[in-house]
Amino acid sequence: MSRQQPRPRPTQPAEAGIRRSALGRGGPPSPVIGQPLPSPTLTLDALGKKCPIPIIMLAERIGEVRVGQIVEVLADDPAAKTDLPAWCALKSQEFVQASALPTGWSFLVRRSY
């Protein structure tokens, strides 16, 4: 079975007149445009769910994929933008990237251990 939805291209949020040169340095790395995106083994739909639910879903389900495989979390709570990478840093899992969806974001996490 493969994913039916076309994946939207990552976009950068517009910041009217304000340059946040290193804002969220510990936050999500910028999406790399033009490179093939790693494909997730498991997608968790946390759209409409407030933090910490997206993190709880990820923590409960990441064990279902093998080490080296990718879990995708879909979320639209603004706190997820900070909290997904922060969770990965705390738990020594690999945060691969964040990309914007029409509503919310897709976060890719690689199981490291």
Add this chain to the structure above:
Amino acid sequence: MAYFDAASAEPLHPSAREALLAALDDGWADPARLHREGRRAQLLLDGAREAVAAELGCRPDELSFTSSGTQAVHLAVLGTVQARQSAARGPGHLVASAVEHSSVLNAADWLARTTATAVTLTGVDGLGRADVAEFAAAVRRERTLLACLQSANHEVGTLQPAAEAAAACRAAGVPLMVDIAASAGRLPVPDGWSLLTASARKWGGPAGVGLLVVRKGIRWREPFPADDREHHRVPGVPNVPAVLAAAAALESASRERGSEDAALRALVARIRAAVPRAVPDSVVYGDPDARLPHIVTFSCLYVDGEALVTELDRAGFSVSSGSACVADTRQPSHVLAAMGALTHGNVRVSLPRDVRAESVVEFLDVLPPIVAKVRETVRAANASRSAEPPQEVTT
């Protein structure tokens, strides 16, 4: 039972209460009038100004009382940028660290939207300390009109590299605004400032008094309709009794600092050590050493901040939180976000001057079971929702 939110508002200092009550009788008149009641109010106001100026290490004529810390910041940022804008060719540039108080960021945002001012928000490290190299590079950009760096962070307590920032600004000929709201009355004022801002409520003065200090020789112009009050810097008559109370509290806080500081630091160190041991999956933020004496912030994984604050309140402990569900804006704390820190399950403990060590011990006793209880509630609520048809797509 204990109040642990001194960083939002320190309880009114007894000396401030005394000064306020006395000044309500003596300082109610308009200090700009020449009659005896007016002269008496002016005398009190002059005395308060001299006392506060002495505490800050500035000249009395450099100091104006505002109606809040927020108003002081708005006047400092807008007044400096607008005074220097006309001399700069083309739109100006404003630099601030990404972890400034929201009043600084709001003023910067306002300038970006209503004038063509370019704004650069510079980053911080994982402790919340401004990246000096990045800050200095931004300051050196042409047409930089003002740089803003707080003395210490109000959410995680980390001290900012004030001396290095001041050196970079001096070398570039850029004025530096130092928001001392979090540290005033607790730590000495750092050197090298061009403008200072503060709020009396943070040091045990009453709400409704802020400080704006504009160093002599710094170009500044009133950004709003002009008034002849407070050296032509702040519109409206100052609240003389509240100003007097603020001055009394600042003098007391500075005098008592020697004895209070060590006690607060020891209690904060105790919380910093105990929380990660007692609460699984928790992390303490901010610099362990170069920090304010009274603030400690930590986050607990898998907990909703609102439930945590509510449960702690029920247990008798008043704390604040940078989690989105607790903030007025429903946005997570911009400070935690800039640090790359966990924003959910966040608790800021800020100890007031007369805190009892037993209260901290009690807090550390009730915290672990409360976190466990909230975790279980959140997990169970999520599990019952997930019992509905699965929403996951597996390949």
